[in-house]
Amino acid sequence: MPDVPPSFELLPGDRQSPVILHVPHSAREIPAAVRAGIALDDEELARELDHITDAHTADIAEAAAGQAGVTPWRFVNRLSRLVVDPERFPDEREEMLAVGMGAVYTRTTHGRVLRPDDVDAAPLVERYFEPYARAMTRAVADRLAAAGRAVIIDVHSYPSRRLPYELHGEGPRPPVCLGTDSFHTPPALLDAAREAFGETELDTPFGGTYVPLEFYGKRPAVSALMVEIRRDTYMTEPGGRPGPGVRRLAAALAGLVDAASG
Numbered sequence: 192m193p194d195v196p197p198s199f200e201l202l203p204g205d206r207q208s209p210v211i212l213h214v215p216h217s218a219r220e221i222p223a224a225v226r227a228g229i230a231l232d233d234e235e236l237a238r239e240l241d242h243i244t245d246a247h248t249a250d251i252a253e254a255a256a257g258q259a260g261v262t263p264w265r266f267v268n269r270l271s272r273l274v275v276d277p278e279r280f281p282d283e284r285e286e287m288l289a290v291g292m293g294a295v296y297t298r299t300t301h302g303r304v305l306r307p308d309d310v311d312a313a314p315l316v317e318r319y320f321e322p323y324a325r326a327m328t329r330a331v332a333d334r335l336a337a338a339g340r341a342v343i344i345d346v347h348s349y350p351s352r353r354l355p356y357e358l359h360g361e362g363p364r365p366p367v368c369l370g371t372d373s374f375h376t377p378p379a380l381l382d383a384a385r386e387a388f389g390e391t392e393l394d395t396p397f398g399g400t401y402v403p404l405e406f407y408g409k410r411p412a413v414s415a416l417m418v419e420i421r422r423d424t425y426m427t428e429p430g431g432r433p434g435p436g437v438r439r440l441a442a443a444l445a446g447l448v449d450a451a452s453g
Contacts, residue, residue: 241430370417
């Protein structure tokens, strides 16, 4: 399909680095064939992309990689999460199905129809979700082979005000939310993130981490942490330009990478 850009990109780091900066939600690109199945008009879609995209997080990760003492690897989604969301379960295990936001979204951030409820998600899952999951699994396996361990740092952002789709948005909204997993987030990694970013909270308003299922709950050598940055600390919301906060956050993320690399 000539209109389909690469779905994702693995950007090499230092051969011995265990760290993968994972950036799943920074892009706005939607292939024309996928766009045809979305019910929103162009203006509505642009507005939805403003709300749902973790804008400029790929730039923050790129700047952090450039500043780190040991260059981390970066795995970056080049398509919008409105194509598929690579961090969802592709089946009934996904709690976000309750608001129409499984691997293939049927509802918007404000509960409007994005796709019909009876949409056949299988072609999108096969074309986009499964190759992404396989590639991320290989990337982690390669870090395990090269460095003896892997550290996945998920780079996200979130709005300063709760959106209707949020299932657990009633709690604090700190400048940086750290998402954790009881098996895959070691205390030292959490301490390093707190030291790097300063004011943080755990698992509010978003929780958990991303680990490929082949390793999830099985390989303690795979550690993971989600970094959720509140958008008003570095950009104009909902989908505007970046501000000076980007430089500070990139430096903080580089500090976390260095601590995780040691």
